[in-house]
Amino acid sequence: MGRAWHGVAMATGVLVLTFVAWEVLVRVLAVKPIVLPPPSAVFAEFFSAPLWYLGHAWYTLLVTLGGFALAVVLGVGLAILIVESRLLEKSVYALIIGLNSVPKVAVAPLFVIWLGTGVEPKIAIAFLIAVFAIVIDAVLGLKSVPPDILDLARSLRGGRLATLWRVRFPCALPSLFAGMKVAISLALVGAIVGEFVSSQRGLGYVILSAQGTFDTVRVFAAILVLAAMGVALFWLIAWLERVAIPWHSSQKDHQPVS
Amino acid sequence: MTSRSAAGIEVRAVGKRFGNPGVIALEEINVSIRPGEFVSVLGPSGCGKSTLLRCIAGLEVPSAGSIRVNGAEVSGPPAGLGMVFQRDALLDWRNVSDNLMLPIDFRRGDRGAARARAASLLAMTGLTGFESAYPAQLSGGMRQRVAICRALVDDPVLLLMDEPFGALDALTRDQMNVELQRMWLAEHKTVLFVTHSISEAIFLGDRVIVFTPRPGRIAEVLDIDLPRPRRLAVRGSEAFNAYATRIRTLFEGMGLLKEDA
Secondary structure, X not given: OHHHHHHHHHXXXXXXXXXXXXXXXXXXXXXXXXXXXXXXXXXXXXXXXXXXXXXXXXXXXXXXXXXXXXHHHHXXXXXXXXXXXXXXXXXXXXXXXXXXXXOHHHHHHHHHHHHOOOHHHHHHHHHHHHHHHHHHHHHHHHOOOOHHHHHHHHHXXXXXHHHHHHHHHHHHHHHHHHHHHHHHHHHHHHHHHHHHHOOOOOHHHHHHHHHHOOOHHHHHHHHHHHHHHHHHHHHHHHHHHHHHOOOOOOOOOOOOOO | OOOOOOOOEEEEEEXXXXXXXXXXXXXXXXXXXXXXXXXXXXXXOOXXXXXXXXXXXXXXXXXXXXXXXXXXXXXXXXXXXXEEOOOOOOOOOOOHHHHHOHHHHHOOOOHHHHHHHHHHHHHHOOOOOOOOOOHHHOOHHHHHXXXXXXXXXXXXXXXXXXXXXXXXXXXXXXXXXXHHHXXXXXXXXXXEEEEOOHHHHHHHOOEXXXXXXXXXXXXXXXXXXXXXXXXXXXXHOXXXXXXXXXXXXXXXXXXOOOOOO
């Protein structure tokens, strides 16, 4: 616990120092606010209409979480099918690996054509960008079961479903959480991309419309809110990971009892 | 502790080939094991002794011959089977008592009914008090003790052990031999114990089956006539050394032990 707070204090310190240096440099070098506004102006902008910013942030958050949740559910489901069926592994998995190298951002406009301009295409883009990390890490995790443990499950006459639930799935959790940490950030990227393409709401819309009027201060205010949101989402997954897999070596709270 | 009756095993003309034409792992294996017998299977690495164990466990299908456990042809893991592997195969996410409950969970059994037996097995191996510890918190010897308790908790009729102490240090290994003997004397399960340690095979076994190197055949079956309970000191006795010398002579005859270059 002490170490955790120590880490938070260090991070906060670095953050404050960064803002101070930014403020000083902008003033000393007399940088035009339209190029780089000082952080004091950015904070003042945020606090002039905090609810307005938070309202847009809320929309982006919902899109992100929607896309992320969809990516976890469908991604894990697909990973299970891939691991359980040799045919699917040879066909679908190879296809997924290939598709992963296609720049997903490029298909964003297609989703607007297919799904309209509501919340659906944004969630779809967030999902599409996040899902590959989930599938690939979940497949890796489901396949990481040591052969001895699979033999043990067979010797106990465990069926496929029981083995999946009692052995493969728990074994996959560390890898799945690694994938989820990547995917939550990617889902946020997807949400912003979706809002860039077509939206009247969300932080992506705020950034795009402020850019249209060269309102750099507003762009920065939205980016800071976005950054805070990204960090908070990452922490949320890291916290879930600590709760879900306290036994794993990545969670170093355990001390040997002997 | 009431135990189910132990299983007898009949292995008839069993052969196992991996790939086609491939590697012949086992050839013409014939052996019968009486219910309640402790049989050591001894041989050099890669001689197919683990393959025989896996065939009896129903994890591999023999290419030839037949295996019967309690009179029933093996066509998959038989009911009432307990297995112990070289690496303990504990589930990292389950604490000690939940690891013991795995066989119960797999057959959707009643955990409550198994608790008393789990507790007495843990007591027998000195693990009382470690019920809520996770495997990562235990030493190698303790982990393997948990694995043995897990293999015994559902009162198996047959215990198959595949080099269970091969990864342990010498002192822990001796201790585990003593404990395993004590557990076997308490319940007289049928045990098939694969090892490449000559002294471990003699110390534990009613009989020692000596394998040849690949392709694995049975070179000789020795009856070990040493009174039980055996103490570790028996390993210095004349009778014990006679068995060990006999086995070493067999291995020398196979070209496995050479003292002069």
